[in-house]
Amino acid sequence: MKRADSTFVPALGFHRLTPLYDAVVGLTTREKRVKQALIAQAGLAPGLEVLDLACGTGTLAVWVKRQYPRLSMSAVDADPAILTLARRKADKAGISVDFAQAMSQALPYADARFDRVLSSLFFHHLSWEVKQRTARELFRIIKPGGQLHVADWGKPENPLMRSLFLFIQLLDGFANTGDNLAGRLVPLFEAAGFVEVTQARTFNTLFGTMALYSAVKPG
Template sequence: MVTERDYLPAMGQHALLFLYDPCTRLAGVGRLHDELLDQADVRPGHRVLEIGCGTGNVVLRLARRTPGADVLGTDPDPRALRRGHRKAVRRGLPVRFERAFADELPVPDASVDRVLSSYMLHHLDDADKPRVMAEVHRVLRPGGELHLIDAAGGHAHPRLAGNTPDRVVALIRDAGLDATESGRGHRRGPVGHYVLYRAVRRP
C-alpha cells in the first residue's frame, strides 16, 4: 500500500498531464534521455529502476534500446503510470510500472543494477532529498549505479535555486554513494542548463 501524501505532478497540475508528452517531444527532451541512457550503459540482464518515471518516456526508450533488461518505472502519480502502461502495451515493450514514492521503493535491498532519475530531483522538497538518496543506496547492488539528470540550479525559482551541482553531489555522497558530475553536464539543453551525474554504490 502507498501512503497518500502530496506530490508535484509532471506538468505541475494534474489537469495538464495530457500536455506532458507533446511538450517534451516538441522541446527535444528525448535527446537528453539518450544522453542519460548512453551514460548508464545498461546491458541485457540488468535490473533497472527509474524513480519519478512520469509517463514512462525514459524506461520505454531504454526497453527499446536494450532488449533483455528488466525495467521498472515508479511514480506517485497513478494517472501518469496509466499513460505509461498504455504506451508500453501499444509498443509491445515489457516495461513494468508501479506506484511508489521515491523514498519508499517497492524492491528489495541490493537488488537493482541501475537507478535512473530524469528531471525529478528538483520536484522534491529539500527535506525529502536525503531520504530519497538513502533509498537509492538501499536498493542498489554493490557496484550498482545511479544516473541522474536535472536542471543545473542557481535559478530564481525556489525549487531550482538550491539544485546546484555541488549541492547535488554532496547530497548523493552523504547517502554513501561515490558521486561525480559526468563531464557532459552543465550544458545548455532544450529546457535550460542541465547536469548529468553518476554515482556508484561501493562494493
C-alpha cells in the same frame, strides 16, 4: 512522484495538463538528446535489473527497454494518472515494463535489487529533506557496485540560462530548485554513501542548463 512529503504535484503542476506533458517536455528540454545521453552514460547490458525513478509517462523506460530488450525494466511514479499513460505507452510499443506506484522515499523494492537506477527531471521537485531520504532509499535498493544516473537541472552555464531557469522556479518552487542551482546534488549523493559522484555533460535548453550526474554504490 513530484513533491516533498506524502503528497505530489502532477506533471506540469496540474492534473488537467498531464496529457500535454510529453509535448511540453519534448519541445523545451531537448528530451531525446538528454535522455539518450543518459542511457549511454548508464552502460546498460543484457541481464541487468534497471529502475526508472519517477518515470512520468514512461518515455525513458520504453526507450531503455527498446534498446536493451534483454534487461529487466521496472519503473515507479507516485501519480496514478501519469502511470496510466505510461502503461498505455509501453503496451502500444509492445514493451514489457514493471510499473509501480510509490513515493521516492519509500520504494517497494528489496535491498540491493537493482544494477542501475535512472531518473530524469525529478530531484528538483523535492525539498532538501526528501532529496536526502530519496538518496538514502536509492542507496538501499541499488546493488553493491551498482550505479545511479540522473538527468536534472544544474548550475546555469551563463546569465541567459540563469534567467531562463526563473520559469522553472516559478513553476516548481524556489527552495527546492535552488539546490540544483547551487550544485548540491553531488554532495547529496555523496552523503548518502555513493562514491565516484560526478556531474558529466551539460545541455543548454529553453529553460536552463540540464546536467547529467552519475554515482556508484561501493562494492
